[in-house]
Amino acid sequence: MRPAEELRTDFPALSQTAHGHPLAYLDNAATTQKPKAVLDTVRSFYEKDCANVHRGLYDLSVRATEAFESSRRRVADFIGAASPEEIVFTRGTTEAINLLAATASRSLLQRGDGVLLTEMEHHANLVPWQMLGSLGIRLSFLPVEDEQGTIDWNRIEEIAKKHRVRLLAFTHVSNSLGKVNPAAEICARARSLGLLTLVDAAQSAGHQRLSVREIGCDFLAFSGHKMCAPTGIGILYGRQELLSSLPPYQTGGEMIAEVRLDQSSWKAPPHRFEAGTPNIGGAIGLRAAIDYLQTVGLDMVEKHTSSLAAYAASGLASIPGIRILGPRDHRAGIVSFVLEGVHAHDLVAFLDQEGLALRAGDHCNQPLLRKFGLAATARASFYLYNLREEVDRLVEAVEKTRRYFAG
Amino acid sequence: MELDELYREAILDHARHPRNFGDLEGCDRSAAAKNVSCGDAVRLSLRISRENRIEEIRFCGSGCAISTASASLLTLAVRGKSVEEALQLVESVQRLLTGASAPQDKLSGDLAALAGVRRFPQRVSCAMLSWHALEDALRTGETNSA
Helix, strand or coil: CCCHHHHHHHCHHHHCEECCEECEECECCCCCCCCHHHHHHHHHHHHHHCCCCCCCCCHHHHHHHHHHHHHHHHHHHHCCCCCHHHEEEECCHHHHHHHHHHHHCCCCCCCCCEEEEECCCCHHHCHHHHHHHHHCCEEEEECECCCCCCECHHHHHHHHHHCCEEEEEEECECCCCCEECCHHHHHHHHHHCCCEEEEECCCCECCECCCHHHHCCCEEEEECHHHCCCCCCEEEEECHHHHHHCCCCCCCCCCEEEECCCCEEECCCCHHHCCCCCCHHHHHHHHHHHHHHHHHCHHHHHHHHHHHHHHHHHHHCCCCCEEECCCCCCECCEEEEEECCECHHHHHHHHHHCCEECEEECCCCHHHHHHCCCCCEEEEECCCCCCHHHHHHHHHHHHHHHHHHHC | CCHHHHCCHHHHHHHHCCCCECCCCCCCEEEEEECCCCCCEEEEEEEECCCCEEEEEEEEEECCHHHHHHHHHHHHHHCCCEHHHHHHHHHHHHHHHCCCCCCCCCCCHHHHHHHHHHHCHHHHHHHHHHHHHHHHHHHCCCCCCC
């Protein structure tokens, strides 16, 4: 991998200062900054190739359609899907999971069936499933046993049998704990029990190599904006025969085969699930982001971010009164922590003054934090452009804040 | 440091040692407020006299230094005030913190320490949390003794 010092120069936003300090952007689990290559590609699309897709016969529309569909092919290749028809463009992970929950509830899932989740799911992989309660679809949960994010995956069988579970939906990487769940093992176990699987890859896509073939999942969702692409674009991957069995999500233009006044028929996937004009520029930006990340090398991105997180966790651990959440080893690029006597919001307000951008809050993980007796944590999350020196600044600033509040 | 303006000595003191913290037994009114963006929660319990004055007030909950200090300062500022005066004070605090009134329209006493919040718009909701609860308690809060 090119060194992070050099990669940083690809990201225009990183050259700014914050409160007189060089900006240390440590909120990458929320969204990442965008490299110039992505920004240029999106701009060039709007300057030269902009037209609606799948409907014009003129050259410009043909070009736009080709660029859009080539992005789909690029995504399919990126995650090892069998064909581009297995990739549905969405606004992001949230919409992808809502799409699956809403359509599965009218096809794959019957009244009385269960959906199994874990206690560490982001609200986006919890609330859409809760919404199915009124249809008689019940939720059950694999408990998170400690602050390191331990889950006893052996319990899938027992819970699945007891609750008539049909689908297991789990996060690949916990956005608050940085815990990496063994997706391939989990999916193999689920498959042997006849369960369908959805992997929430919002925190893993673009942060490590990702192959739906190796994982062996039925569905997978991720957002582009957490991996260098613009906001408003993401995907739902689904195995072809499963996507074909799902009814439409939203309806309207683009997704229909034939419309009569009293009834209509639908296109095959993926277009069945893409009503209306899609986010064409976003899809093209996503392709450019994938190109960029593959040039950098995803194995190296993973190594870099997890080594920064380990370095941060050990540095922060030296501060009196600190409590660090997440696994002791094999941590993704995320470190959540609380400082005794200093509320997370006060802490990040002080870190902001030092030019350090961190998130504080529940990280859309209220049930998990409640279980740990917490309302909010501070969270540092790293990406390919972060530096060890930024981690040093973080540790120093947290210690300074502790002294300030200790009075 | 800019933040010294926000975290003034009085704020830090009230955050470290909140006054009137806890539940008021036998209260007439109570109201809770929650800041969904950060999880801060506050609950006020009050006793109102026949003359419509706030005789006793306590707060509990969890939050950042700004929301805790603001709630602590609130309890000291409104005790003994009539319901009407307290509601006027809610409005003055809101106007000052949101910049709707001039900065020289200082709040009296320790409450003046809250003025630093106006330069940090993202923290106004922290400072206002308990004041919203107070307004709620005074206008619509349940009258437990009724």
